[in-house]
Amino acid sequence: MQPVSRATYDEMIEPEGAIRPAYADYREWLDQQDPDWLKRQDAEAERLFRRTGITFNVYGDTDGEERLIPFDMVPRIIAAREWRRLSRGIEQRVRALNAFLQDLYHRQEIVRAGRLPAELLQGNEAFLPQMIGFTPPGGIYTHIVGIDLVRTGPDDFMVLEDNARTPSGVSYMLENRETMMAMFPELFSRIAVQPVSDYPRRLARSLAASAPACAGSRPVVAVLTPGIYNSAYFEHAFLADQMGAELVEGSDLRVVDGRIAMRTTRGWQAIDVLYRRVDDAYLDPLTFQPDSVLGVGGIMDIYRAGGITIANAPGTGIADDKAIYSFMPDIVEFYTGEKPLLKNVPTWRCSEPDSLRYVLDHLAELVVKEVHGSGGYGMLVGPAASKRELAAFEKKLRARPGNYIAQPTLALSTVPIFAKAGLAPRHVDLRPFVLVSPDGVDITPGGLTRVAMRKGSLVVNSSQGGGTKDTWVLED
Amino acid sequence: MLGRNADGIYWMARYLERAENTARLLDVGFRMAVTRGGGASQDEEWRSVLVTIGKDAEYRERHSGYSGPQVFNFILRDRDNPASVLCMIENARNNARSVRTGITREVWEAMNESWLALRDMLARPVREASLGEVLAAVRRQVTLVRGALDGSMLRNEVFNFARIGTFIERADNTARILDVKYYILLPSVAWVGSTLDNAQWDTLLRSVAGDRAYRWLNAGSMDPRGIAEFLILDPRFPRSLRFCFEKIRSNMAGLAREYGQETAAHELLRAAGARLHQASIDSVFEEGLHQFLTEFIAGTVRIGNAIAADYRFVQ
Numbered sequence: 001m002q003p004v005s006r007a008t009y010d011e012m013i014e015p016e017g018a019i020r021p022a023y024a025d026y027r028e029w030l031d032q033q034d035p036d037w038l039k040r041q042d043a044e045a046e047r048l049f050r051r052t053g054i055t056f057n058v059y060g061d062t063d064g065e066e067r068l069i070p071f072d073m074v075p076r077i078i079a080a081r082e083w084r085r086l087s088r089g090i091e092q093r094v095r096a097l098n099a100f101l102q103d104l105y106h107r108q109e110i111v112r113a114g115r116l117p118a119e120l121l122q123g124n125e126a127f128l129p130q131m132i133g134f135t136p137p138g139g140i141y142t143h144i145v146g147i148d149l150v151r152t153g154p155d156d157f158m159v160l161e162d163n164a165r166t167p168s169g170v171s172y173m174l175e176n177r178e179t180m181m182a183m184f185p186e187l188f189s190r191i192a193v194q195p196v197s198d199y200p201r202r203l204a205r206s207l208a209a210s211a212p213a214c215a216g217s218r219p220v221v222a223v224l225t226p227g228i229y230n231s232a233y234f235e236h237a238f239l240a241d242q243m244g245a246e247l248v249e250g251s252d253l254r255v256v257d258g259r260i261a262m263r264t265t266r267g268w269q270a271i272d273v274l275y276r277r278v279d280d281a282y283l284d285p286l287t288f289q290p291d292s293v294l295g296v297g298g299i300m301d302i303y304r305a306g307g308i309t310i311a312n313a314p315g316t317g318i319a320d321d322k323a324i325y326s327f328m329p330d331i332v333e334f335y336t337g338e339k340p341l342l343k344n345v346p347t348w349r350c351s352e353p354d355s356l357r358y359v360l361d362h363l364a365e366l367v368v369k370e371v372h373g374s375g376g377y378g379m380l381v382g383p384a385a386s387k388r389e390l391a392a393f394e395k396k397l398r399a400r401p402g403n404y405i406a407q408p409t410l411a412l413s414t415v416p417i418f419a420k421a422g423l424a425p426r427h428v429d430l431r432p433f434v435l436v437s438p439d440g441v442d443i444t445p446g447g448l449t450r451v452a453m454r455k456g457s458l459v460v461n462s463s464q465g466g467g468t469k470d471t472w473v474l475e476d
Numbered sequence: 477m478l479g480r481n482a483d484g485i486y487w488m489a490r491y492l493e494r495a496e497n498t499a500r501l502l503d504v505g506f507r508m509a510v511t512r513g514g515g516a517s518q519d520e521e522w523r524s525v526l527v528t529i530g531k532d533a534e535y536r537e538r539h540s541g542y543s544g545p546q547v548f549n550f551i552l553r554d555r556d557n558p559a560s561v562l563c564m565i566e567n568a569r570n571n572a573r574s575v576r577t578g579i580t581r582e583v584w585e586a587m588n589e590s591w592l593a594l595r596d597m598l599a600r601p602v603r604e605a606s607l608g609e610v611l612a613a614v615r616r617q618v619t620l621v622r623g624a625l626d627g628s629m630l631r632n633e634v635f636n637f638a639r640i641g642t643f644i645e646r647a648d649n650t651a652r653i654l655d656v657k658y659y660i661l662l663p664s665v666a667w668v669g670s671t672l673d674n675a676q677w678d679t680l681l682r683s684v685a686g687d688r689a690y691r692w693l694n695a696g697s698m699d700p701r702g703i704a705e706f707l708i709l710d711p712r713f714p715r716s717l718r719f720c721f722e723k724i725r726s727n728m729a730g731l732a733r734e735y736g737q738e739t740a741a742h743e744l745l746r747a748a749g750a751r752l753h754q755a756s757i758d759s760v761f762e763e764g765l766h767q768f769l770t771e772f773i774a775g776t777v778r779i780g781n782a783i784a785a786d787y788r789f790v791q
Contacts (some may be wrong), residue, residue, distance in 0.1 A: 048590065051585055051589055052581075052585060052588070227574075228570060233573070237577060238576070241576055245577070246481075247479055248478065251479070251480070252480050262478060263788050264477060264478055264479060265477055265478075265633065265735075265790070266735060266789055328490060
């Protein structure tokens with residue numbers, strides 16, 4: 001395996017300076033605008049976000065100040081044809097993920113067939129023994145999935161990681177579009193962009209369709225949040241509000257007559273589908289972490305007895321494991337019988353001696369990640385690291401090689417941002433949001449484009465200073 | 477709706493109302509202090525504001541003396557004082573945040589913007605020169621949130637809980653102010669007609685935003701019984717005890733309609749309402765104004781507690 005090395009692909013501008021077709025109409029509009037007016041709109045956008053309270057809290061920030069994720073007002077535009085191709089790949093991958101989870105918690109055919117090493121599951125905290133032999137209502141494990149994609153060339157989209165546990169960020173997809181429509185309404189009458197605004201309705205429908213057999217004709221859906229100090233609280237409240245569902249906390253819930261019920265002003269009301277934004281470990285103090293106050297004691301028993309749907313199912317986090325990720329092409333092929341439509345990023349598993357040797361020899365060129373990590377924490381970006389950081393990381397890597405995977409430093413595609421001095425290219429990724437129910441797979445056209453606001457930076461995570469863009473999928 | 481959310485919206489409304497009332501009290505204290513000239517009597521005015529909001533003891537634990545800026549900064553923005561206007565607005569906003577699903581976007585944005593604006597204004601110590609402006613901003617921001625509630629909320633249980641919170645807090649506030657200042661309403665031959673007297677009564681009315689209404693209704697003449705009657709019994713004045721109780725009654729009736737049943741709190745409210753309805757200003761003074769108000773305040777607390785229990789605010 002050799003590191004991928006290629007010139008950076010700019011999604012708006014061709015190397016010769018021509019505007020790519022998807023951006024032609026937008027760019028024509030942009031060039032007609034008064035730069036001073038655009039600057040004022042840019043400031044206005046920040047004010048809008050603050051007023052709406054679209055903020056997030058950063059872990060480890062002592063003053064607890066709520067921060068805004070920087071919003072960039074140049075949209076990221078995807079042509080209809082490109083999106084259709086991507087959608088097919090995403091749907092295939094998501095179906096495979098569900099089949100994979102079903103298999104892992106039942107006969108583990110993929111392990112028996114020798115296509116996945118059993119060691120990846122043994123002692124892995126994300127693999128929950130409590131789920132073994134149990135099938136969630138409707139057979140769905142991952143009701144909501146975020147597939148992180150990066151682009152390195154005109155036809156080269158790759159999956160950077162799968163978020164099958166609890167993908168976040170969908171509220172930014174929705175609010176970014178709202179903000180763009182409020183600031184530049186004329187753009188949307190000039191250019192036909194596929195809408196994203198019905199995502200909450202589709203989410204509600206998808207969750208209701210996954211209700212357990214004991215639910216009535218209008219299943220009761222609730223969103224479980226850790227509370228107002230959680231970094232994604234805004235999103236939890238936003239989605240509950242948009243769906244017309246109750247936003248509950250652990251203290252609102254208890255077991256009543258064999259169901260999970262919430263304390264309402266009229267008494268206890270049973271919940272059919274719980275869209276939980278609380279991690280597995282905190283979900284049930286009787287089963288997992290005994291000191292958790294974020295969940296509700298007994299929910300796993302009720303779940304296993306068919307009294308509630310938990311979305312996403314406990315134990316789906318195993319699919320987000322980065323060592324498992326490296327097997328995804330095999331996994332897709334094993335369950336669908338088809339070649340994977342979306343490529344993986346080439347990945348070295350440091351648990352394998354040959355790979356470890358290669359990684360240690362090329363540390364300064366690679367990106368190294370913890371297999372269980374997320375959010376950009378605990379990762380090394382070789383080309384951006386100092387000698388001291390490299391040496392420190394090498395030590396960690398040698399001590400616990402199985403804890404890491406490595407990938408080439410990708411030349412992520414760029415989209416211009418509206419910088420002080422005008423348009424300036426910045427690296428981006430894309431997280432489309434996928435809903436899965438017994439009725440099928442539903443992909444919202446667009447998603448969350450994250451952008452590294454600093455020149456040259458490849459880290460797009462909001463916890464590390466990344467921003468977001470509105471993502472347009474054009475109509476045909 | 478969730479019991480926790482009913483609790484949240486109820487307290488959001490109470491904190492907002494309390495913040496506004498506190499701002500009015502400060503405004504009056506400030507006005508009295510500057511018209512009194514310097515020295516001891518000025519300090520006495522500031523102390524009186526602390527006594528009215530029940531924070532004199534806490535204040536003295538941290539400060540000595542009653543200089544104006546020290547007192548009004550303690551009341552406005554001291555983070556260690558949970559009853560400071562800043563803390564109350566923050567509480568109201570946190571409550572709004574935790575009931576986002578129950579309130580409209582307009583209400584949330586008004587609440588959030590109020591918090592942003594006041595937090596910025598109160599980020600640094602307030603100088604005497606800008607006190608008036610800050611207090612006006614508090615009143616204006618609270619009014620904006622109330623306007624958003626009124627103009628955008630469905631008339632359902634959420635709205636009813638908010639209104640009940642508002643009027644329980646307001647009734648409690650008017651009763652407490654009257655109770656602290658009742659001595660100035662006690663008829664005394666020696667006081668009648670003195671300038672000080674009129675100024676004191678004016679203060680009392682002003683602290684519940686009733687000075688203009690009272691003068692208008694009474695062609696400018698002031699008399700202690702008339703003022704007490706106005707603040708306790710006048711059904712037209714939006715801060716009188718009777719007005720507040722009528723509002724609580726109608727919002728509680730709304731809850732009973734929506735839920736198809738009454739609760740123990742309805743019983744308590746009916747009894748207290750009947751008492752207020754039958755009272756005349758003569759019977760109030762016969763019983764003793766202080767006695768009457770003490771019982772009224774205790775009764776209001778009982779009603780608040782019954783509502784919290786009946787509607788499962790907490791586990």
